[in-house]
Amino acid sequence: MFAYGQAAGLRFALLIFFSLALMTIDHRLHYLDNVRSVISIIVYPIQYIVSFPSSATSWMGENLRSREDLLVDNEKLDTQNAFLQAQMQKYVSLEIENMRLRRLLDASEKLTDRVLTAELLAVDLDPFSHKVMINKGLRHDVHKGQPILDASGVYGQVVQVNPIVSSVMLLTDPGHALPVQVNRNGLRTIAGGTGSTSVLNLLHIPNNADIKQGDFLVTSGLGGVFPAGYPVAKVSVVEPDPSQPFAVVKAEPLANLESSREVLLVWKEKSGQEKALVNIEDGGK
Amino acid sequence: MAEKKKQGSNVIFLTLLAALFLTVLPLPEWLRPFRPEWATLVVIYWCLALPVRVNIGVAWVMGLTVDVLTGTLLGQHALAMAIVAFFTVRLHKQIRVYPLWQQSLSVFTLVALGQLLVVWIRGIAGDSPDSWLYWGPSLTSAIVWPVVFVFLRDIRRKFRVA
Structure with a gap:
């Protein structure tokens, strides 16, 4: 009956074996998403209550x-809205023109994106990986690998989907890498997270590459996860090092990783623009 | 006897739940690496006080909950906490009679053992933390131990958990 008899030893061995099996399966095979989902529903009240004071x-x-x-706010927003609307008019015509040209070239068409806002839950996860929880999950059609943006740039991607919440890895997590290109000349590279929320490492850039401080980086769409053309970061440091094969290039993310409370979930879709284009062509006939 | 054995399960459950709340409570950025391992501390306390009722099984379930709550690899905290509980139960007769500061030292060793296991597992999974701050929780856990101990002991006495 007492905790350290033979039975306890056996139970201990079993639990250790079971933990090792769980970790292996979770790390290698991803069969455990359902187990995690179920437990996550049980612990959701904890997360909800913990984040309640901040949302309240x-x-x-x-x-x-x-x-x-x-x-005052309203007036400010009105002005901003008018300004954005004006910009948008130009953008719509440019986009349609772009589509038409792409069609002429037989190039693949740019996809439009459906978006949904999500709020961050104020819960602290592991301090050594950059992850946050958002209040949208399977119920809202969120899927693994889905891109997340905030108002000023790419924020991260969904790494775990649970029924009500999902966790998002920020693009500055040491385990995150994002294919980007320099907006000025199309130079392609990869932006790797460093573990600091204000620095991204640009990998494998030759010493003589055409990249300057202040260059804007946008997603290149090559990884297949992020749609192309979203702003990511601004190059902050370029240090060619002739003794090394590659230059040291760092960039600063544009998204407000530390202060955003609302983020956008993006679905890649092939609808709106094409319909618009078809409409316009029909109208032109 | 059987009646007596079950007394106060709710209290144990609530203290474990409170530890989970503290585990994910938002802290200022600079303070985050120094969050004491509340869950481990509460598990250690109950393993010392009632090793018959709270031992590796409870610790394992608690660890698994922490894994889901903080989004880490499923089973890493479960393993660490089960092993910490195993040693706590093994040594509970000695640790119980230590003065508080010596208990703090034992708690430091136990929490550091748990963290060591977690850092191994993270290293194998390819996501090892690259800062000495990783060991902060061991230190702060030892520092807050006397408070946790006295608080939980008073609760245990007040509600006659046995």
Whole structure:
């Protein structure tokens, strides 16, 4: 009966064996997503309650603002909206022109994207990997590997989907790499996470490559995960090192990795623009 | 006897639950590496106080919950916590009678053992932390141990968990 008899020893050995089996299967085979989903539903109340104070304060902040504040905000947003609308008009015509040219060239067509906003849950995960939880999951059609953006750039990708929440790996996680290209000249490279939220390493750039401080990096779409053309980072350091095969190039992510509370989930789809193009062509006939 | 044995299961459950809350409670960025391993501390306490009821089995389940809660490899905290509980139960008669500061030293060793196992597993899985701050929790766990111990002991006495 007492905890360290022979039975306890056997139980201990069994538990160790079971843990090792679990880890191996989880790491190598990914059969355990269902187990994780089930347990994650059980622990969801913990995550919800822990993040409640922060969501409650932000709710109160939104609901207890003075009229003047709201008016000022409203005016600001109106101006911004008008500005963005004006830019958008140009963008739509350019996009359609781009589609038409691509069709002439028989090139593959650019995909349009469906988006959904998600909120970060204020829970702390492992401090040595850059992951966050968002409040959207299987229920909202989220899938593994799905790209996540925030208002200013690429944020990360979904690594685990549970029924109600999912966890997102930031692009600065040491285990994350993102195919990017320099917006100015199309030079392709890979942006690897460093573990610091303000630095990305650009890998395998030759010493004589045409890359400068201040260059914008956008997703190249080559990895097949991220759609092409989203802003990622700005080159901050270029140090050619003749004694090494590659230069040391660092970039600073554009997304507000430390302060964003809302992020965008992106689905790659082939709908809106094509329909628009078809409509316009039909109208032209 | 059987009646007496079951007394206070709810209390044990609630303290373990509280530890899970503290495990994911948001902290300022600079403080995050120094979060004590609350879950391990509470498991160690109950293993010392009631090794018959709380031992490797409970520790394993607790570890698995921590794995899901913090999104780590399924089973790594479970393994570490089961092994920590195993040694705690083995040594509980000695550790129980130590003065608090010596208990803190034992807790430091136990939590560091757990962290060592986790860092091995992470190394094998190819995601090892590259900073000495990784060991912060061992230190802070030892520092907060006297408080945790006195707090949980009072709770145990108040609710007559036996």
